[in-house]
Amino acid sequence: MEHRRHIFTCTTESVNSTVPSSMEQVSKIENNPVITAMEPKDWIKASIKHKEKLELLSKVWRYNEETEHVKFPKIAEISNNNVCFHEEFLIGSGGNGTEVYVCLGSDGVERAIKRLPKVLCKLLKNEQLLLTSQNAIDSPRVVNYHFYDDTSSPDFGYLILNLYEQNLEEFVKSEGEKTTEYRPREMIRQVLEGLKALHAREPRILHRDLKPTNILVDRKGNLALSDFGIGRFFPEQGATAYNTKTECGSKDWIPFECIDWKGLYSDKVMRDPSNAPSEFVWKETSDIQVAGMIAFCIVTKGKHPFGAEIHRMINLHDDNPVGLTELSDPVVKDLLSQMLAREQEKRPYVEQALMHPYFLSNKEQMRFLEAVGNEPEIKNSDAHPNCAVSNVLDNRDLSKPRSSLLPNDWKAVIDPDDLNTFCDGGRPASNYDGNRYTHCLRFIRNVRQHFGNKRRLPTLKAMGSATTLDEYFLQDQIFSTLPLVVHQIIRENPDWKKRRNLQEFFPVINRRKASGRKR
Ligand SMILES: Nc1ncnc2c1ncn2[C@@H]1O[C@H](COP(=O)(O)OP(=O)(O)O)[C@@H](O)[C@H]1O
Ligand SMILES: [Mg+2]
Numbered sequence: 001m002e003h004r005r006h007i008f009t010c011t012t013e014s015v016n017s018t019v020p021s022s023m024e025q026v027s028k029i030e031n032n033p034v035i036t037a038m039e040p041k042d043w044i045k046a047s048i049k050h051k052e053k054l055e056l057l058s059k060v061w062r063y064n065e066e067t068e069h070v071k072f073p074k075i076a077e078i079s080n081n082n083v084c085f086h087e088e089f090l091i092g093s094g095g096n097g098t099e100v101y102v103c104l105g106s107d108g109v110e111r112a113i114k115r116l117p118k119v120l121c122k123l124l125k126n127e128q129l130l131l132t133s134q135n136a137i138d139s140p141r142v143v144n145y146h147f148y149d150d151t152s153s154p155d156f157g158y159l160i161l162n163l164y165e166q167n168l169e170e171f172v173k174s175e176g177e178k179t180t181e182y183r184p185r186e187m188i189r190q191v192l193e194g195l196k197a198l199h200a201r202e203p204r205i206l207h208r209d210l211k212p213t214n215i216l217v218d219r220k221g222n223l224a225l226s227d228f229g230i231g232r233f234f235p236e237q238g239a240t241a242y243n244t245k246t247e248c249g250s251k252d253w254i255p256f257e258c259i260d261w262k263g264l265y266s267d268k269v270m271r272d273p274s275n276a277p278s279e280f281v282w283k284e285t286s287d288i289q290v291a292g293m294i295a296f297c298i299v300t301k302g303k304h305p306f307g308a309e310i311h312r313m314i315n316l317h318d319d320n321p322v323g324l325t326e327l328s329d330p331v332v333k334d335l336l337s338q339m340l341a342r343e344q345e346k347r348p349y350v351e352q353a354l355m356h357p358y359f360l361s362n363k364e365q366m367r368f369l370e371a372v373g374n375e376p377e378i379k380n381s382d383a384h385p386n387c388a389v390s391n392v393l394d395n396r397d398l399s400k401p402r403s404s405l406l407p408n409d410w411k412a413v414i415d416p417d418d419l420n421t422f423c424d425g426g427r428p429a430s431n432y433d434g435n436r437y438t439h440c441l442r443f444i445r446n447v448r449q450h451f452g453n454k455r456r457l458p459t460l461k462a463m464g465s466a467t468t469l470d471e472y473f474l475q476d477q478i479f480s481t482l483p484l485v486v487h488q489i490i491r492e493n494p495d496w497k498k499r500r501n502l503q504e505f506f507p508v509i510n511r512r513k514a515s516g517r518k519r
Pocket of ligand 1 (some may be wrong): 114165229
């Protein structure tokens with residue numbers, strides 16, 4: 001018997017009549033004593049979700065090898081990966097007739113194979129090009145590419161990728177109430193880290209089709225950006241936009257600037273193409289607005305920031321992310337309101353978004369407050385009556401009242417005994433004015449200087465569940481919102497953001513220009 005596998009003899013249509021229709025038929029394979037040797041030598045069994053499909057595939061594979069007279073679907077082999085194009089092995093589908101199947105490498109690695117009709121191979125080819133770029137290869141937050149094939153079959157093109165458990169839409173639905181308080185933050189961070197891999201290094205890439213079904217989740221719950229069919233390299237180094245004649249993206253997940261609003265607001269049944277914008281301009285911040293929509297979907301377990309479907313486009317048009325009002329955490333709300341802004345200039349670049357207080361550790365947040373507390377105008381605010389930052393912090397600027405997120409008297413939120421402990425041996429507590437946040441920042445700075453290097457924490461009454469000084473101060477009842485408010489104040493003041501000791505918290509994005517520089 002010839003143990004040669006058939007290459008591309010099957011399509012979904014051709015195998016349907018021959019495939020085992022139930023597990024019952026497949027169990028016959030198990031009972032066949034000659035079936036043993038054809039499994040990959042060291043099958044690395046990783047997937048939980050697709051375990052059954054893979055086991056079935058392995059059985060069909062072995063069965064194909066050993067018994068040719070019984071009609072089972074031919075296993076197709078693509079670059080040493082074995083796949084059976086039958087709905088039993090289907091794990092996903094998309095627009096354009098995309099079908100995604102599990103496949104098993106003879107090296108024992110479980111993979112996924114994405115199949116597209118031949119006429120659409122240019123999308124697959126484009127995806128291959130982007131996935132094999134250094135930016136994508138180097139990032140664990142971008143789906144892992146294995147192989148591309150557009151020659152073996154007259155009907156289809158194939159892209160072989162690492163196998164993930166599910167897409168983000170499925171994950172959000174299935175996790176529901178199970179997600180912990182910290183999970184959404186980690187997930188949003190991972191989406192942004194994927195975008196950082198694409199946006200922050202030459203040659204830069206725009207994704208242009210972010211949405212929950214284009215983000216994959218692995219067994220450990222880690223996320224990876226996927227589906228680069230309409231992704232684009234920037235036309236040149238340092239360029240800030242990619243111009244395109246057509247709208248792109250997917251319904252509900254398109255940024256404001258990439259929608260033909262005139263067309264949408266027209267009452268004409270047949271749109272006059274000459275009225276459509278001649279170009280849509282896709283920028284990095286276009287990906288960011290959509291990432292903001294996805295982040296909201298993660299935080300709210302499946303909702304859209306621009307509201308119910310029937311109102312969504314109008315709310316997007318009117319710069320009205322209605323969903324934000326239901327977020328109780330002011331920190332994530334602040335980040336998302338920036339990312340979702342209609343004006344592109346108001347949205348952060350990905351590096352800036354990742355330095356938002358939402359993502360900073362307790363230590364980094366306190367280091368930020370300490371750094372601000374060390375600036376001369378804060379150290380001695382009386383000597384700088386014209387400082388915009390200290391004026392807001394101390395509520396001296398009547399046109400910009402201090403944020404309602406801060407208690408009026410910061411001293412009052414600290415246990416009086418703890419306050420004395422913190423001030424013991426230093427500037428006395430009575431010297432700090434509870435209504436002035438410049439004093440608060442100075443106090444924090446002094447406490448960190450005084451106790452920061454000590455191995456043992458002082459004995460504090462209001463320790464709660466905190467185990468470090470940073471955690472103590474960032475407790476809900478104490479200064480949890482202070483890093484956010486200080487961030488909001490400083491980012492309004494361009495000269496402060498650029499200061500040497502603060503610039504790490506406010507990255508300046510300066511894409512290198514093309515002129516004569518090496519790639
Ligand atoms: N590597 C993979 N591992 C697991 N599932 C995948 C993988 N790639 C795609 N899928 C599933 O298939 C669906 C469609 O794939 P996608 O690449 O988004 O195709 P399309 O370009 O047609 O949208 C995804 O939403 C996901 O559920
Ligand atoms: Mg897709």
